[in-house]
Amino acid sequence: MRLCNQYELPIVPQGGLTGLSGGAVPVSGGVALSTDRMSGIISVDPDNFCLTAWAGTPLETVQNAAREFGLEYPVDIGARGSATVGGTIATNAGGIRVIRHGMTRQHVLGLEVVLADGTVLSNLRSMIKDNAGYDLKQIFIGSEGTLGIVTRAVLKLCPAPTQRNTALLGLADYASGLACLGSARRSFEAQLTAFEGMWPYYWDLATSMKLSGRAPLKGGHGLYVLLETSGHDLAAFEEWLAECFESGLVEDGAIAQSLSDINDFWSVREAIGEVDHVIGPHLNFDIGLQPSALGEFVSVCEAALTDLATGPTLYVGHIGDGNLHVIVPVREHSNDYVWEIENRVFGILSEREGTVTAEHGVGLLKRDWLNRTRRPEEIQLMRHLKSCLDPKSLLNPGKVIPT
Ligand code: LAC
Ligand code: ZN
Numbered sequence: 181m182r183l184c185n186q187y188e189l190p191i192v193p194q195g196g197l198t199g200l201s202g203g204a205v206p207v208s209g210g211v212a213l214s215t216d217r218m219s220g221i222i223s224v225d226p227d228n229f230c231l232t233a234w235a236g237t238p239l240e241t242v243q244n245a246a247r248e249f250g251l252e253y254p255v256d257i258g259a260r261g262s263a264t265v266g267g268t269i270a271t272n273a274g275g276i277r278v279i280r281h282g283m284t285r286q287h288v289l290g291l292e293v294v295l296a297d298g299t300v301l302s303n304l305r306s307m308i309k310d311n312a313g314y315d316l317k318q319i320f321i322g323s324e325g326t327l328g329i330v331t332r333a334v335l336k337l338c339p340a341p342t343q344r345n346t347a348l349l350g351l352a353d354y355a356s357g358l359a360c361l362g363s364a365r366r367s368f369e370a371q372l373t374a375f376e377g378m379w380p381y382y383w384d385l386a387t388s389m390k391l392s393g394r395a396p397l398k399g400g401h402g403l404y405v406l407l408e409t410s411g412h413d414l415a416a417f418e419e420w421l422a423e424c425f426e427s428g429l430v431e432d433g434a435i436a437q438s439l440s441d442i443n444d445f446w447s448v449r450e451a452i453g454e455v456d457h458v459i460g461p462h463l464n465f466d467i468g469l470q471p472s473a474l475g476e477f478v479s480v481c482e483a484a485l486t487d488l489a490t491g492p493t494l495y496v497g498h499i500g501d502g503n504l505h506v507i508v509p510v511r512e513h514s515n516d517y518v519w520e521i522e523n524r525v526f527g528i529l530s531e532r533e534g535t536v537t538a539e540h541g542v543g544l545l546k547r548d549w550l551n552r553t554r555r556p557e558e559i560q561l562m563r564h565l566k567s568c569l570d571p572k573s574l575l576n577p578g579k580v581i582p583t
Contacts, residue, residue, distance in 0.1 A: 181329070182298030184211060190577050193325040195267025196238065198259035200464050201543030203271065203324045208577045215266050218331065221245045229337045230289055230306045235266030235330045239273075242335065251337040254281040254373075258450040266330040272322030274539035276449075279500035280373040280410070281338070283539070284321065290334030291317035293327075296570040306334045319565065324541050325576040327569045341373070341410035345417040348445045349424075350401035350432035354475025357403045360429050361471060361500055364407060367420050374408040375500030376449050379478060382494040382507075386451035389458065396434050396445055405499075406449050452496055452505065459491070461513060463521060465506035467529055468538030471499055477528065481506065484524045488517075503538035526552045542580045550582055 184191050190210030197204055206212045215236030222232040226249040233242055239253075240260040246253045257263060257275035267273075269291070274283045281287075290304040303317065320328050351357050357377055364372050378386070383404045387395045397404070409417055417435070424430040436442040456462070469477055478495050485493055490509045497504035508521060526536055530552040537546045537553075550559060562581055566573070 181294050181296070184574060185297045185572065188572055188574065190574050191329070192576050193266070193270065193329045195236065195264035195270070196259065196262035198263045199267065199271060199543060200466065200540045201537065201545045203541050203543030203576070203579055204267075205544060207544065210574070210577075213329065215264060215331075218266075219264075222332065224249055224251075225306065226251060228306055229339075230334050231337060232290070232304060232306075232332060232334045233265050234332055235264060235269075237265045239263045239265065239268055246337045247340060249337075250340050252340040253287070253335055253337055255284050255287055258453050265333055265335070269321055269330050269333055270323065270325050271539075271541040274498070274501065274503065276374050276376060276498065278498060278503075278539075279375055280370060285318065287336045288317060288321055288333055289336050291320060291330065292332040293317075293320050294329045294331055296328070296572065296575050300331075301328065302332075304332060304334050306336075308336075319569075322541075324543060324580050326566060326580050327575060329575070343411055343413065344373075344442065345409045345412055345414055346436040346442045346445055347407055347417070347421060348396045348434050348436075348448070349405040349407070349421075349430045350397050350399075351403045351405060351430055353402040354478065356429050357405055357499060358472060358475065360405060360407075360424060363424065363429070364409075364420070367416075368409045368412055371409045371412045372407070372500070373410045374406065375498070376406040377474075377495075377497060377499035377504075378404040378406070378449065379495035380404075381492040382452075382455070382496040383448070385455055385459070385494065386448045389451055389454060396441070396448065397432055401431055404448075406445055449496070452507075455494065456507065459494070459507065459509050461510050463508045463510055463518065464540075465508070465525055466503070466537050466540040467506060467525070468501075468503050468535040469529070469532055471502045473532055473534070474499055474502060474504055477504070477532065477534070480528050481525060484528060485521065488521050488524070498539075501538070522549065529553075544579055547578075547580060547582055550580075 190208045192206040192212050194204045194214045218234045219236035224231040242253045254277050268284050272284050289306045292302040490511050494507040526549050535553045536549045
């Protein structure tokens with residue numbers, strides 16, 4: 181980093197390359213800096229519920245290391261096998277258990293980063309309460325490699341859940357989904373660990389791909405929900421579900437009876453990785469709104485895209501967090517055409533005060549839309565921070581902040 185600074189060479193940090201916003205794509209020449217060989221667990225500290233790992237360690241390796249001590253690193257995403265500690269910190273990765281555990285930011289106790297001039301800023305302590313001045317690590321979490329490069333981190337762990345209850349539900353529409361979310365929240369409080377939603381076109385495509393070997397539910401519903409509670413006994417879970425059936429909230433449902441059921445249920449949701457590959461050219465959106473606004477957003481968005489998309493748009497995501505992934509099939513990636521689609525989606529979103537990126541980051545692809553979701557004063561302060569920490573603009577140039 182010192183040499184790059186001296187010779188003014190841009191640096192693009194790269195982790196597992198699973199990002200969806202182009203944050204790790206080198207667009208300004210210079211050096212692509214891989215953390216591949218900076219991989220491994222440095223130590224696990226079960227007494228203090230934390231572990232220390234190198235930036236290039238795959239997320240799954242961290243999860244497995246915690247499990248050996250009866251603990252859990254609860255940040256979880258479909259790309260767990262390749263996504264790295266450094267990448268998940270750089271993007272403040274969210275994923276499937278945010279409703280219970282929060283995002284990556286909530287799990288970083290200590291952080292080491294290398295600044296643009298080669299200075300090593302190291303604070304690998306693991307105290308929960310550490311309030312001596314500014315919490316500097318937070319500036320780097322979610323900065324997508326534009327302010328510094330993550331090298332090591334101390335991550336907070338929690339006890340591994342004794343029991344996981346997983347159910348797949350078919351509901352009439354989004355209104356029922358929202359009511360079901362409210363009911364699950366009230367009944368299970370913090371034990372509700374996931375509440376994922378799949379709209380019909382996504383469900384039909386994912387189940388037709390036969391990834392799971394058997395379709396866990398028959399189709400024909402207006403919305404599908406995958407929900408999970410942890411540490412809750414099965415009887416209470418079944419009782420809650422029975423009430424949902426009786427009140428007509430849920431049309432059909434199945435509770436996982438085995439680990440292989442759990443895997444089957446999740447495979448439909450995580451088929452998004454493969455669906456991406458089978459539908460041909462498409463655009464990915466990662467929008468965020470209040471959960472109560474998602475149903476209406478989908479209807480308005482569907483109507484707005486009919487004349488532009490080449491097929492039905494897919495909607496799937498973390499409805500408990502108000503975060504939806506929208507996959508729009510397109511005929512090509514020409515600038516004007518893509519702009520037209522993005523402009524419509526982000527227009528609908530900004531009218532509702534949503535965000536243009538909920539968990540995938542800004543990177544390159546959402547950079548020029550940042551002003552649809554951040555005020556000018558906010559963007560100005562981001563620019564100040566950037567020029568203060570990276571005066572030569574060498575760290576992942578052209579990303580996050582509009583040029
Ligand atoms: C997911 C990724 C795409 O939720 O964010 O599956
Ligand atoms: Zn997601």
